Amino acid sequence: MRQEVFMAGMGGQGVLLAGQLLAQAALEAGLELSWFPLYSPEVRGGRATCTLVIADGEVGSPVVGQPGSVILMDGIAVDNHLNRVRAGGLAVVNSSLAGDEIKRDDIDLVAIAATDVAVELGSEQATNMVLLGAYVQASGVVEAQAIEDALHRVLPERHHDYIPTNVAALQHGAQLAAEQLQ
Amino acid sequence: MPERQLITGNEAAAEGAIAGGCRYFFGYPITPQNKIPEYMSAHLPEIGGVYIQAESEVAAINMLYGAAATGAWAMTSSSSPGISLMQEGLSYMIGAELPCVLVNMVRGGPGLGNIAPAQSDYWLATRGAGHGDGRCLTFAPFSVQEIYDLIGQAFPIAQRYRNPVMILADAVLASMREPCVLRERLDPPEEKPAWAVGGRRRGRQRNIVNSLWTDPPVMEEVNLRIQQRYEEAAQNETRWTEHGADAPEILVCAYGISARICQTAIEHAAEAGIACRLIRPISLFPFPTEVIADWAQRVKKVLVVELSMGQFIEDVRLAVEGACPVEFFGRTGGVLVTPEEVAERIIEIA
Numbered sequence: 001m002r003q004e005v006f007m008a009g010m011g012g013q014g015v016l017l018a019g020q021l022l023a024q025a026a027l028e029a030g031l032e033l034s035w036f037p038l039y040s041p042e043v044r045g046g047r048a049t050c051t052l053v054i055a056d057g058e059v060g061s062p063v064v065g066q067p068g069s070v071i072l073m074d075g076i077a078v079d080n081h082l083n084r085v086r087a088g089g090l091a092v093v094n095s096s097l098a099g100d101e102i103k104r105d106d107i108d109l110v111a112i113a114a115t116d117v118a119v120e121l122g123s124e125q126a127t128n129m130v131l132l133g134a135y136v137q138a139s140g141v142v143e144a145q146a147i148e149d150a151l152h153r154v155l156p157e158r159h160h161d162y163i164p165t166n167v168a169a170l171q172h173g174a175q176l177a178a179e180q181l182q
Numbered sequence: 183m184p185e186r187q188l189i190t191g192n193e194a195a196a197e198g199a200i201a202g203g204c205r206y207f208f209g210y211p212i213t214p215q216n217k218i219p220e221y222m223s224a225h226l227p228e229i230g231g232v233y234i235q236a237e238s239e240v241a242a243i244n245m246l247y248g249a250a251a252t253g254a255w256a257m258t259s260s261s262s263p264g265i266s267l268m269q270e271g272l273s274y275m276i277g278a279e280l281p282c283v284l285v286n287m288v289r290g291g292p293g294l295g296n297i298a299p300a301q302s303d304y305w306l307a308t309r310g311a312g313h314g315d316g317r318c319l320t321f322a323p324f325s326v327q328e329i330y331d332l333i334g335q336a337f338p339i340a341q342r343y344r345n346p347v348m349i350l351a352d353a354v355l356a357s358m359r360e361p362c363v364l365r366e367r368l369d370p371p372e373e374k375p376a377w378a379v380g381g382r383r384r385g386r387q388r389n390i391v392n393s394l395w396t397d398p399p400v401m402e403e404v405n406l407r408i409q410q411r412y413e414e415a416a417q418n419e420t421r422w423t424e425h426g427a428d429a430p431e432i433l434v435c436a437y438g439i440s441a442r443i444c445q446t447a448i449e450h451a452a453e454a455g456i457a458c459r460l461i462r463p464i465s466l467f468p469f470p471t472e473v474i475a476d477w478a479q480r481v482k483k484v485l486v487v488e489l490s491m492g493q494f495i496e497d498v499r500l501a502v503e504g505a506c507p508v509e510f511f512g513r514t515g516g517v518l519v520t521p522e523e524v525a526e527r528i529i530e531i532a
Contacts, residue, residue, distance in 0.1 A: 061442050063354070063519075
């Protein structure tokens, strides 16, 4: 098993955190993995990406040209990266911030209005969790519960108040993905 | 299975150094290696060590000189422009036969460049170390675990050969997170080396640590001693790994992050019917010349992959000695290559 997921969005959307949670969940599941971030120097509004490779043996290259799956959190990410997904792969995209032009016939495409869902749940910042929940549901790479557990490990103690909102967002995302893939 | 922790390459470098016996750190901040001084500033004082944020890289390397002269196990870390500033101090340390460890998390250059991953400091690492005939013993890890393991070994190696040891990595290895198994922290030896300065206690002759030898035959003597140690290092510390086909058509040579990328690239090439073997030097100086020379006799072509315009390729060419064509693939300025692109290049030259 070797699964690659590339995540992209704007700085502040929690691209790196989503990747770290998935990485932590894979670690706890006893898998090998490599997570690496690339982002511009701006504190807010720059571009943020990370690449996560999960394997049950040697990870090999942490750098991936054509990933098997992607999570794209805004329109620029969709424009830049949707076409990179390998045929037969998976894309989870935030349709709240991307136009109607999200099209690929040769991959599983899960389009979720993640920002709208997150706002309804009380925090726009949970957008990344809605998308991550959808991704975990659609890919089956780790158990959903493992991401919830990872929140406790990865988030600093002072942010643990946000965990219930994040868990709700993960679950909503998972449910929406399950409905779309039926 | 021993417990694995998900840490960055920077954290692995810092904790690996502490676990290997480092107790003194002098440095000046620069991206993408700031997590190393941050970690050291938090953890060295806890165990009676010393962390000093110097006023510049020039100051940091000279603090390192002073600490090393007393026999302390000391290090610094920086990224490309900062390592440039340390060249004079490195030359003085080599001249004074002083051990130390330094980490270079290479970023895009030349000049101030950017904070993206690059391998364009190969010459700086393996040829550099300022003026004179000295060089840094240089090791290039390719995973978070290997950063942790190698830097721990770097301190005794530096002591053994009385020479600076450089750990050469890049912005991807610095910031990436991978599972890492941590060891128990070791203390540095209590007994100081015979050459260390420490006053004239118990009536012993004083030691002098110096790189100024005005009499040329004496300076030549120092140089010959240093070269003798490099020869010993070549015998004892030359390291590499090999992956892939036993009867390859193409030999791929890459180090550090490029070698990781090539691991997957040669699998893609194998799927396209081209058998490749990957040789990854871990030690860049001393360089694993013999193994590359040996394989060069048995392949159609050699492909060198590096994140620069072609620096590492010179050592490969010196090893191949014209036995077969040596082709190049690389990007620079902070641009990465992908396994797919490397595989395409392999197919193109095969």
